[in-house]
Amino acid sequence: MTLNRRKFLGATAAMTGAAMLPRAVLAADTIKLGSIVDTSGIFDAYGKPMDMALRLAVNEINGAGGLLGRKIEVMAYDTQSDMALYSQYAQQLTRQDKVDVVHGGILSASREAIRQTMRKTGTLYFYNVQYEGGVCDRNIFCNGLTPAQQAEVLVPWAMKEAGGKKVYTLAADYNYGQITARWIEKYVRDAGGEVLSTDFFPLDVADFGATIAKIQTAAPDLVIAPLVGGAHLSFFRQWAASGMKDKIPLASTTLGVGNEHKVLTPEEGNGIMVAYSYSQDLDTPANTAFKERWSAAYGDPSALHELAISTYYGVHTWAKGVEMAGSVERDAVVAALETGVSFDGPAGKYTVDPKTHHATVDVHLMKFKDQKMDVVETLSQRPPIDTQTVCDLEANPDDNTQYEIQI
Amino acid sequence: MDLSFVILVEMLYAVASLILIGAGLAVVFGMMKVINLAHGEFMMMGGYATITAVNLGVNVFVAMLVIAPLIVGLIGLVVERLVIRHLYGRLVDTMLATWGLSLFFIGMTTMIFGNTTTGISTPIPGFAVGGYQINGYNFFIIVVSVLLLIGILAVLKTTRAGLVARGAMQRADMAASLGYSPDRIYMATFFCGSALSGLAGAVLAPLVGLVPTSGGAYIAKAFITVIAGGPSLVAGLLSSAGFFGIVSQVFTFAISPVIGEVALLVAAVILLRLLPQGITGRFLKGRL
Numbered sequence: 001m002t003l004n005r006r007k008f009l010g011a012t013a014a015m016t017g018a019a020m021l022p023r024a025v026l027a028a029d030t031i032k033l034g035s036i037v038d039t040s041g042i043f044d045a046y047g048k049p050m051d052m053a054l055r056l057a058v059n060e061i062n063g064a065g066g067l068l069g070r071k072i073e074v075m076a077y078d079t080q081s082d083m084a085l086y087s088q089y090a091q092q093l094t095r096q097d098k099v100d101v102v103h104g105g106i107l108s109a110s111r112e113a114i115r116q117t118m119r120k121t122g123t124l125y126f127y128n129v130q131y132e133g134g135v136c137d138r139n140i141f142c143n144g145l146t147p148a149q150q151a152e153v154l155v156p157w158a159m160k161e162a163g164g165k166k167v168y169t170l171a172a173d174y175n176y177g178q179i180t181a182r183w184i185e186k187y188v189r190d191a192g193g194e195v196l197s198t199d200f201f202p203l204d205v206a207d208f209g210a211t212i213a214k215i216q217t218a219a220p221d222l223v224i225a226p227l228v229g230g231a232h233l234s235f236f237r238q239w240a241a242s243g244m245k246d247k248i249p250l251a252s253t254t255l256g257v258g259n260e261h262k263v264l265t266p267e268e269g270n271g272i273m274v275a276y277s278y279s280q281d282l283d284t285p286a287n288t289a290f291k292e293r294w295s296a297a298y299g300d301p302s303a304l305h306e307l308a309i310s311t312y313y314g315v316h317t318w319a320k321g322v323e324m325a326g327s328v329e330r331d332a333v334v335a336a337l338e339t340g341v342s343f344d345g346p347a348g349k350y351t352v353d354p355k356t357h358h359a360t361v362d363v364h365l366m367k368f369k370d371q372k373m374d375v376v377e378t379l380s381q382r383p384p385i386d387t388q389t390v391c392d393l394e395a396n397p398d399d400n401t402q403y404e405i406q407i
Numbered sequence: 408m409d410l411s412f413v414i415l416v417e418m419l420y421a422v423a424s425l426i427l428i429g430a431g432l433a434v435v436f437g438m439m440k441v442i443n444l445a446h447g448e449f450m451m452m453g454g455y456a457t458i459t460a461v462n463l464g465v466n467v468f469v470a471m472l473v474i475a476p477l478i479v480g481l482i483g484l485v486v487e488r489l490v491i492r493h494l495y496g497r498l499v500d501t502m503l504a505t506w507g508l509s510l511f512f513i514g515m516t517t518m519i520f521g522n523t524t525t526g527i528s529t530p531i532p533g534f535a536v537g538g539y540q541i542n543g544y545n546f547f548i549i550v551v552s553v554l555l556l557i558g559i560l561a562v563l564k565t566t567r568a569g570l571v572a573r574g575a576m577q578r579a580d581m582a583a584s585l586g587y588s589p590d591r592i593y594m595a596t597f598f599c600g601s602a603l604s605g606l607a608g609a610v611l612a613p614l615v616g617l618v619p620t621s622g623g624a625y626i627a628k629a630f631i632t633v634i635a636g637g638p639s640l641v642a643g644l645l646s647s648a649g650f651f652g653i654v655s656q657v658f659t660f661a662i663s664p665v666i667g668e669v670a671l672l673v674a675a676v677i678l679l680r681l682l683p684q685g686i687t688g689r690f691l692k693g694r695l
Contacts, residue, residue: 233616
């Protein structure tokens with residue numbers, strides 16, 4: 001038998017885990033929920049509200065008597081925006097703490113760093129973030145939006161609002177932006193339009209003057225901008241500063257996820273079209289009640305964002321699966337969730353899609369208005385059509401790939 | 408025709424912003440030989456100072472042109488007294504110390520303002536040139552950088568303080584023997600360099616979304632501009648900013664913004680291979 005590093009580490013970790021066993025048995029009267037997100041470092045603006053939402057959901061379940069008569073105990077690790085810590089803490093959660101489920105991961109890189117550990121150790125894993133789509137693994141549930149879910153509804157609507165067929169796309173230059181740009185192109189073509197040009201920008205590009213001139217030369221009817229991060233926010237600012245905002249309408253699949261609409265002034269932001277499954281400004285009784293509960297627990301709800309809401313849904317969806325299965329055992333819970341469990345909350349209804357383990361969600365078409373997102377139309381129950389084209393866990397339950405979806 | 412005017416303005420703007428980004432570093436690194444790796448963070452703090460002042464109701468131009476340079480200059484003064492003055496003449500040590508400072512400033516800013524994007528909108532509206540809309544703020548940046556260069560030149564060339572500073576940078580011992588305290592002169596020069604960085608950060612702030620780590624985006628360009636410029640302060644800054652600004656914009660317009668950035672870096676590598684002392688190490692020798 002050859003002993004490679006992975007096997008050695010695995011064996012060592014297993015032995016350490018075994019040494020910890022007596023303690024784990026003693027603590028078995030609670031259900032252990034592992035959380036692994038960045039609550040410090042450069043991604044903390046995403047991670048902190050996610051952590052708060054997770055705890056809020058757990059407190060709600062515990063307050064209502066717990067799950068299967070047992071309380072849920074949160075075991076949270078802060079990965080400090082450091083990818084290396086993800087694999088370390090994933091080992092700790094699965095082999096030492098032996099948690100019953102793990103929620104977490106923010107960037108796709110962090111998800112991929114821990115997904116295989118979760119799979120190998122048979123620990124059910126929930127990834128609660130909007131991402132590029134394509135993960136096909138029976139052990140994971142992804143309930144964030146994927147590009148097609150947004151682009152499918154956003155593109156035709158924005159083209160109709162703009163009253164034209166010519167589209168110019170500006171996208172962030174990494175896999176999310178590249179994949180989203182391809183979906184945008186597909187839906188523009190489906191709507192009978194054409195994409196004049198697609199420009200990609202590294203995440204640190206902050207100067208868009210030349211691009212704005214190029215866009216004017218191309219004279220599109222609509223600009224769609226899946227740009228990401230602080231530097232890219234400059235585009236929206238420079239676009240408004242050059243006076244283009246009222247000449248060519250703008251749509252985005254990313255602006256507002258980090259509450260950017262509160263950073264842009266009304267003059268810069270008004271009229272930008274977006275599509276998300278959640279906005280703080282959703283005017284529904286469920287959202288009002290949710291924000292009240294959030295305020296009671298944490299005060300000001302203004303940091304709330306879609307990723308926090310997804311996390312909240314993730315915990316509740318898992319809890320429903322456990323209730324239905326009558327056990328926290330992984331296969332039983334997965335089987336229960338695969339019946340198409342749904343949860344109704346502040347963002348409307350999320351339903352587990354059994355074939356892909358992604359979520360069918362309500363998508364809201366919104367326009368920025370005075371630093372708020374004004375809901376124009378709500379489209380209920382949009383399935384994750386991009387992942388569905390490549391992933392069928394009913395047919396191939398052993399699949400374990402992140403597909404790059406060809407369009 | 409309209410397009411060529413727009414391209415011209417964008418090129419001038421690119422040159423002007425490189426001059427702004429490089430000016431503070433040119434003083435601190437070019438004159439004083441202190442490798443200030445916290446230069447980007449000084450700029451970032453200038454941006455935050457502006458945004459905070461504007462949110463407190465200060466006129467945006469006063470905030471950018473007066474308050475931000477003063478605040479960052481004062482921070483620079485404290486840094487010089489506490490850290491830098493012990494490290495003059497020790498290049499590698501200043502590098503390590505200022506790198507630590509940059510991490511410290513990022514941490515402090517994150518603690519105070521949070522790790523979220525902030526910003527203010529541009530105070531000057533855009534206007535039309537033929538069929539094109541251009542950003543009126545570009546002109547403001549061009550004007551500020553022209554005035555800045557003239558100002559630096561005037562101070563160094565025509566005032567006694569400028570003469571003394573230049574003398575002390577060349578031969579501190581001679582300046583001391585003539586009765587000037589090099590310690591004081593270094594302190595004042597570092598203050599000016601920091602203030603210039605603060606000014607640059609402030610003036611560029613309305614164009615970007617500011618986060619505590621924004622400084623990282625500037626630091627490479629600042630060093631490239633200053634090192635490629637060579638020993639002369641104003642002539643070096645102007646020539647290298649002009650060269651890199653035009654190269655990057657030509658490629659940005661012709662191909663894409665990514666290629667524009669790449670072209671800038673490739674141009675820098677080739678330039679330093681051909682002119683290891685910088686542009687003014689070969690041409691315009693002895694100019695300021």
